[in-house]
Each structure stands twice: as C-alpha cells, then as structure tokens.
Amino acid sequence: MFHITDLQLKRSCCCLSVVKGPKRFYSHQLPTGAHGEPFFHKEWPQHKNPTPYEVLGFYNNVNIDSALLKKKYYQLAKLYHPDTGVNKLIVSHTGATLTEEHKSERFKMLTDAYSLLKDHKKRALYDQFKTGWNGVSTTAPTWRTDQQPSSYNYQDQRYWNASTWEDYQNLRDMNDPALRQDKLKALAGIILFMISGAAIQGWFFLNNMESTLIARQEVHDTCEAHLMSAYLNYGLDTSRVGRIKRFLWFRTFGMYKTTEGLNEGAKKDEQLLKEIMQAKPVQEASLA
Numbered sequence: 001m002f003h004i005t006d007l008q009l010k011r012s013c014c015c016l017s018v019v020k021g022p023k024r025f026y027s028h029q030l031p032t033g034a035h036g037e038p039f040f041h042k043e044w045p046q047h048k049n050p051t052p053y054e055v056l057g058f059y060n061n062v063n064i065d066s067a068l069l070k071k072k073y074y075q076l077a078k079l080y081h082p083d084t085g086v087n088k089l090i091v092s093h094t095g096a097t098l099t100e101e102h103k104s105e106r107f108k109m110l111t112d113a114y115s116l117l118k119d120h121k122k123r124a125l126y127d128q129f130k131t132g133w134n135g136v137s138t139t140a141p142t143w144r145t146d147q148q149p150s151s152y153n154y155q156d157q158r159y160w161n162a163s164t165w166e167d168y169q170n171l172r173d174m175n176d177p178a179l180r181q182d183k184l185k186a187l188a189g190i191i192l193f194m195i196s197g198a199a200i201q202g203w204f205f206l207n208n209m210e211s212t213l214i215a216r217q218e219v220h221d222t223c224e225a226h227l228m229s230a231y232l233n234y235g236l237d238t239s240r241v242g243r244i245k246r247f248l249w250f251r252t253f254g255m256y257k258t259t260e261g262l263n264e265g266a267k268k269d270e271q272l273l274k275e276i277m278q279a280k281p282v283q284e285a286s287l288a
Contacts, residue, residue, distance in 0.1 A: 038089040038097065041079065044106070046093045052113035052126065052133050066118060073114040080107040244276060245269075 045054040056072050058064055078084045080103045090098045098106075116122050116132055125131050252265035 038091045040091050040093075042093075044093075050109075052116050055109050055113040056117070064117070069114065069117055073110060076110050077107065080104075080110060082107065241273070241277065244273060248273065 043057040045051075053059065053064075056069065056076065058072070079088070079090070082100065082104055090103065092098060092102075112133070116126060122132050126133055248269040252262060252269055256262045256265050
C-alpha cells in the first residue's frame, strides 16, 4: 500500500487549485467583431504623436501598477500580433482597413510603450523629461513605417544649457515635427513681410533719389543761366555806362525793399550817373 503524507497531500491540493483556477489575466482578449466583420479599436489614439500611456489605453498615468500594465499589453498584443491578428479585420477611425504593415507597426508601438512604462526608471524619466519615446501616429491615411526623429538632440548644447523647464519646452517644440508645418508657414510669412518691406523701402529710395537728382539738375541749370546772364550783362550793353547802370540798379535793389525806397534810390542813381558821365575818365585827365 502507498502512504500519502501530509506534504504530498498539500502539494496535490496546490496543483489542483492551480489547474482549476481562473486563466491568467493576459490570456484574455479584447472583444472583436464577428467572423468576417471589421473591428474598430476605439481606444487607439486618433491624433498625432500619442504618448505611451495613450497607446496602451491609459489616459491617466496615475496609479498604474505593473499587473494592470501587463494585462493591458497582452490584450492589445494579441489583437495586433502578426501571428494572432493576421485574419482580423481592423479599421481605423477614418474607416480604412488596416493592412498587415499597419498592424505590425501598432504592435511595435505597443511593445515600445510597454518596455518604457514597465521600467520604473524609464517611466520616471519620461514623465519628467519626455525622454525615451519615439512613437508615431497611425491615424494618417498614408502609412509611414519610419519613426519620427526624437524631439530633442543630446548633441545640441542648447539641450544641456536649458536651465528651466520653459527653456527645455521651447527647444522641444522647436524640434517637434508636428509643428513643422506651422513653423514653415510662420517662416514664409516672415520672409514675405521682409520682402514686402524691402520692396517698399526700395521704392521710396528710388523715388527720393529721383527727386534729389531732379532738384540738383534744376540748381545746376539755374546757376548756369545766371552765369550766362552775367556774361551777357543781363541784357544790357557792355559799355562803361551800361556796366555802371547795372551796378547801381543791383545796389539799389539790394538796399531798399519798399516801392518808395526804390523810387528814391532810382532818382539818386540818375543823379550820380549824370555826374559820372560829365566827368572825364582818369586816363583822359592824365593825358590832358
């Protein structure tokens, strides 16, 4: 006869409890559509650059223990794994059926997110500095198999010189591919504004230069006309009496500003001119 000891009995009970117990939590699957019907995974993030929490279906990163994280990962992994999800029809939020490449990419994102969040040190670094995650969005109509570059560059001195969270966030936003289109639009607007300003300044410069050249030419023409008039004695004769008359006329015109003064000066000039005409030239007087 065989004798069963207490220790053997306890081991047998433990084995029976393990065998008859519930399934492991990661053997459960998400509810999928009926055979041949498409399934829409509504928990999958529908925006660009999802976080690892959003990839695994967590929209609140508080109180996420390892067991719940592992359970969620195995549920989603069976949905997108290349072996278990090959015959499943899964559609995106746009209604397009996901190809095998799409599902493989989602599975890769799930694995990366789980690898990051299950490590407490990596999760703490991500929560504080958003490091270690290069996830890409799978909601675009045209699928991208390449991952986006990191939102920061360790070789950039500006990353290490960022003294505050605001400096780091500005550097991260500057390198964020999601904001690249907005940055290009802003840059195009700035360039267009600069070109418009330069064109306006150039127009004003050319206009002012033309006005300056015209004014300079007018001054030159006026001086030349005055010089020719002086050579021609302003239309008067070039005799001795004519030159004296011109001198007296300009002198009177510069001394008097009123009509009465000009008339009085003209009378004095006539008297002075008569005296000059009656007097003999100096050369004639010396000869006499």
